[in-house]
Amino acid sequence: MTLHARCRLARPGFVLDVDLELPARGVSAVFGPSGSGKTTLLRCIAGLESRVEGEIRLGDETWQGGPGSPVVPSHRRGVGYVFQEADLFEHLSVRGNLAYALRRARPGGIAEPDVIGWLGVEPLLDRRADALSGGERQRVSIARALMANPRVLLMDEPLSSLDDTSRREILPYLETLHDRLPVPIVYVSHSIQEIVRLADYVVWLDRGTVRGAGPLRDVLRDAGLAAWLGDEAGVVVDATVDAHDDAHHITRLAGPWGIVHARRHDAPPGSGVRLRILARDVSLSLDPEPRSSILNAFAMVVRRVVEEGPGQVLVELAGGEGTGQAFVDLAGGEGTGQAFVDPAGSEGASASAAPPALLARVTTLSRERLDLAPGRRVFARVKSVALTDD
Amino acid sequence: MPISDADWVAIALTLRLAAVTTVILLVAGTPVAWWLARTRSRWRGAAEAITTLPLVLPPTVLGFYLLVLLGPAGPIGRVWEGIGGDRLVFSFPGLVVGSALFSLPFTVQPLRNAFRAVGARPLEAAATLGARPLDRFFTVAVPLAWPGFLTAATLSFAHTVGEFGVVLMVGGNIPGRTEVVSVAIFNHVEALDYGAAHALSVGMIVFAFVVLWVVHSFDGGGSRPSMVRLP
Numbered sequence: 001m002t003l004h005a006r007c008r009l010a011r012p013g014f015v016l017d018v019d020l021e022l023p024a025r026g027v028s029a030v031f032g033p034s035g036s037g038k039t040t041l042l043r044c045i046a047g048l049e050s051r052v053e054g055e056i057r058l059g060d061e062t063w064q065g066g067p068g069s070p071v072v073p074s075h076r077r078g079v080g081y082v083f084q085e086a087d088l089f090e091h092l093s094v095r096g097n098l099a100y101a102l103r104r105a106r107p108g109g110i111a112e113p114d115v116i117g118w119l120g121v122e123p124l125l126d127r128r129a130d131a132l133s134g135g136e137r138q139r140v141s142i143a144r145a146l147m148a149n150p151r152v153l154l155m156d157e158p159l160s161s162l163d164d165t166s167r168r169e170i171l172p173y174l175e176t177l178h179d180r181l182p183v184p185i186v187y188v189s190h191s192i193q194e195i196v197r198l199a200d201y202v203v204w205l206d207r208g209t210v211r212g213a214g215p216l217r218d219v220l221r222d223a224g225l226a227a228w229l230g231d232e233a234g235v236v237v238d239a240t241v242d243a244h245d246d247a248h249h250i251t252r253l254a255g256p257w258g259i260v261h262a263r264r265h266d267a268p269p270g271s272g273v274r275l276r277i278l279a280r281d282v283s284l285s286l287d288p289e290p291r292s293s294i295l296n297a298f299a300m301v302v303r304r305v306v307e308e309g310p311g312q313v314l315v316e317l318a319g320g321e322g323t324g325q326a327f328v329d330l331a332g333g334e335g336t337g338q339a340f341v342d343p344a345g346s347e348g349a350s351a352s353a354a355p356p357a358l359l360a361r362v363t364t365l366s367r368e369r370l371d372l373a374p375g376r377r378v379f380a381r382v383k384s385v386a387l388t389d390d
Numbered sequence: 391m392p393i394s395d396a397d398w399v400a401i402a403l404t405l406r407l408a409a410v411t412t413v414i415l416l417v418a419g420t421p422v423a424w425w426l427a428r429t430r431s432r433w434r435g436a437a438e439a440i441t442t443l444p445l446v447l448p449p450t451v452l453g454f455y456l457l458v459l460l461g462p463a464g465p466i467g468r469v470w471e472g473i474g475g476d477r478l479v480f481s482f483p484g485l486v487v488g489s490a491l492f493s494l495p496f497t498v499q500p501l502r503n504a505f506r507a508v509g510a511r512p513l514e515a516a517a518t519l520g521a522r523p524l525d526r527f528f529t530v531a532v533p534l535a536w537p538g539f540l541t542a543a544t545l546s547f548a549h550t551v552g553e554f555g556v557v558l559m560v561g562g563n564i565p566g567r568t569e570v571v572s573v574a575i576f577n578h579v580e581a582l583d584y585g586a587a588h589a590l591s592v593g594m595i596v597f598a599f600v601v602l603w604v605v606h607s608f609d610g611g612g613s614r615p616s617m618v619r620l621p
Binding site for chain 2 (some may be wrong): 046047048073074075076077078079080081083085087088089090091100101104105106144145148
């Protein structure tokens with residue numbers, strides 16, 4: 001049940017103009033700076049904006065077809081919406097809020113005790129809506145949206161109005177939601193950390209238009225987006241836990257280019273983890289074995305070098321040998337406005353090369369000294385690696 | 391300072407007038423207030439001005455034009471009598487019409503403010519949960535706006551009780567039919583019966599005080615009154 005959203009909404013000083021297709025399952029994140037139109041896009045999908053043009057379809061149900069066909073109002077779309085400010089009904093208790101949703105829910109769906117259990121709202125049931133902490137309010141808000149048995153769950157920056165403690169409290173619930181819900185989730189955020197932990201698919205929105213869309217790992221490898229992310233630029237790769245070295249408080253992981261050392265992490269050997277490697281933590285060298293405190297070093301090939309700012313460049317690196325997948329760079333060289341083409345459908349790919357695996361940020365001086373150009377073989381040294389369970 | 395039988399009749403008439411007017415205003419004023427609170431139409435300003443007019447115009451102006459419109463020769467009066475009604479002017483129904491127009495702002499303004507304070511968000515949330523428009527209105531907007539309803543009802547009631555100019559012009563001064571308390575006091579003073587005037591006036595002051603006290607307990611207090619309805 002893919003979600004098609006072709007929307008155009010014009011406001012004084014801002015135009016939202018997107019054409020998206022979001023996958024039928026998992027978390028699709030809509031990412032971008034404030035004012036990029038993320039919330040507006042979500043509201044258009046939910047039917048809360050009255051002056052949208054275009055076409056919005058969920059699976060085979062058309063909510064807004066081109067000119068001529070009637071627009072389906074919000075209350076008939078079956079969209080679950082979690083607002084940024086957790087808008088619970090103040091005149092009802094928590095139980096009352098949940099009952100409100102249940103009474104109007106579409107048939108079928110997750111059983112009420114299950115929803116209450118997943119989000120841990122049992123102890124809150126008899127409290128008034130305004131007697132809850134920020135984190136509790138958001139959990140109740142999510143539970144309420146789920147009680148209505150939505151066909152798609154829309155979440156508008158649910159964590160951004162919370163303090164750090166509340167945010168850490170809720171993230172695990174959101175991570176499990178992804179596995180437990182059979183419906184697509186659209187998650188709006190301006191925080192790349194949240195997106196890295198939660199998303200499968202990312203849409204990058206800027207000033208009302210889509211700058212890039214694709215699976216999480218692909219979008220993060222885009223040097224154009226990376227330049228914009230600044231300190232947060234970096235890739236996500238998958239690895240498996242190999243063994244723990246308790247004496248040194250280290251975990252060894254089997255990564256795509258070799259063994260990766262990271263700080264001791266509790267996952268058992270054999271389990272899958274997501275590694276996040278920031279571009280600023282990757283340094284490059286021409287020597288294979290300088291004695292260095294950095295434990296992780298991998299042989300790589302430079303794919304592309306992108307100017308990032310005064311005196312800085314981003315280097316896209318691919319691991320060792322090519323694996324036969326084609327990566328087509330449509331815009332060429334500048335790192336803006338790219339789209340990711342499915343390798344199976346690529347046109348005119350010149351050489352079979354693996355998609356870039358790593359991003360490194362270096363100075364232009366270093367670029368000159370090491371003569372970093374596409375094809376150059378280098379050793380990438382990774383200073384630190386962040387782990388999340390997959 | 392005894393209160394004569396005639397005065398009791400005036401008091402009963404006043405309370406009846408205020409009650410009927412308040413009910414009519416709540417029923418008719420709620421949709422108007424709702425529209426004013428939520429519309430983005432360019433006619434909103436003009437509509438707001440019209441509903442506020444009775445606050446600003448001298449009651450005699452209102453009373454005069456009502457007399458003209460509701461009289462047997464006037465457009466509304468003719469239609470009314472044409473469909474079999476009794477003369478509107480100098481009658482209780484005429485008073486109700488006059489009072490409703492005169493107290494209109496006291497219903498519409500508090501309600502509009504209360505609806506505006508509810509905001510769009512709870513209603514949007516209700517819509518995403520599957521609530522249809524009327525459902526949203528009654529299960530979310532009304533409960534959240536209830537202090538506004540209370541204020542509107544209390545103020546409209548009190549304001550109607552205190553009418554003088556409009557009532558005098560439209561209703562005449564007919565004991566038992568259109569002689570309300572404010573007019574009765576006027577009559578007593580004209581007749582130099584100060585004792586009776588005092589009796590009624592003190593009663594009015596006490597009544598006004600109680601009403602304002604009730605209103606201020608619920609409105610502008612800062613925090614919502616504690617009211618949890620567990621279904």
